[in-house]
Amino acid sequence: MKKLILTVAALALSAGTALAGDVVRMGTEGAYPPYNFINDKGEVDGFERELGDTLCAKAALKCEWVTNEWDSIIPNLLSGNYDTIIAGMSITDERKQTIDFSDNYNPPAASAYVATKADADLKGVVAAQVGTIQADYVAKSGATLLEFPTLDDTIAAVKNGEADAVFADKDALKPFVTEGGEIMWTGSDVPLGGGIGIGLRKSDTELKAKFNTAIAAMKADGSLNAMIKKWFGDDAPVF
Structure with missing residues (x-):
């Protein structure tokens, strides 16, 4: 267990910070509709694609999308293969021991x-x-x-x-x-869980703050609730 913790810490340290580069790489699974999926054009689509693009625009970030299988999605965030996890990931205390989360963009469902x-x-x-x-x-x-x-x-x-x-x-x-x-x-x-948020490396505090500001703005103006209803229906839990 100690060796595993040290390995994870080393990966997180070696990955650096997302804003050190020009592009923020948005990691998703691409196999969990309607949150995220691959459309007929071979592109990432779904609620989280629309949301992620909107958040990046509001935060004045240049973003690109990367897909990764679910069972290795956290290790590959920590190793620097991408800078965020936006893949229907629930915020839990166990996961917060390894990675950080933005504010939730979906309420507990x-x-x-x-x-x-x-x-x-x-x-x-x-x-x-x-x-x-x-x-x-x-x-x-x-x-x-x-x-x-x-x-x-x-x-x-x-x-x-x-x-x-x-x-x-x-x-x-x-x-x-x-x-x-x-x-x-x-x-x-x-x-179950504390809602769904963007997973980030613990070192990426500036990126987390930018996404939190954008999420808060969408909650305040009602656009996040409208997007949730668009993808999940009028009876979906909203903020």
Whole structure:
């Protein structure tokens, strides 16, 4: 454990600060719609692409987008492969031991279960995306946790019978739940986390301040709430 902590600290130190360069690299997964996904043109799209571009414009930052698999998204931030994580990442005390966060740009939202039947066994085998607060919750719930690299993989596990249910952000699960479809809601919603924020290296205090100022401005003028409703619907939690 001590060796791991020292390694993480060394990576963070060697990465430097984002504003030392001309371009702020925005790191995202590109596989978690509607937060972020790759569109038909092969470009990063979704709520966080629109939000990130808006925040960069307000903060007078030149930004570019980089994709990275979820399970290594924090280590690659610390090693300097990009300067932010804007990928539907919930703010948690555990993550704050390693990285810093901006103010939240999404309020705390519900997590939920889906399955192929309404009375699925939520204490049986439950699939979740690796490294998420939902996976941590399942592991502590008494169910058997089955982790996968992507949300799509968790849905496939339920469809092919590997898992009894999937537990994930409710907003991310909504596209999979259709009237008369194979996937349906089961169990009760569970509120988790402190909302979603931009992940940053602890050394990037100036960049954090710039994003916080831009996020606060969007909260104050109502444009952030409007963007949330655009991507998540009128019933989405807002500020």
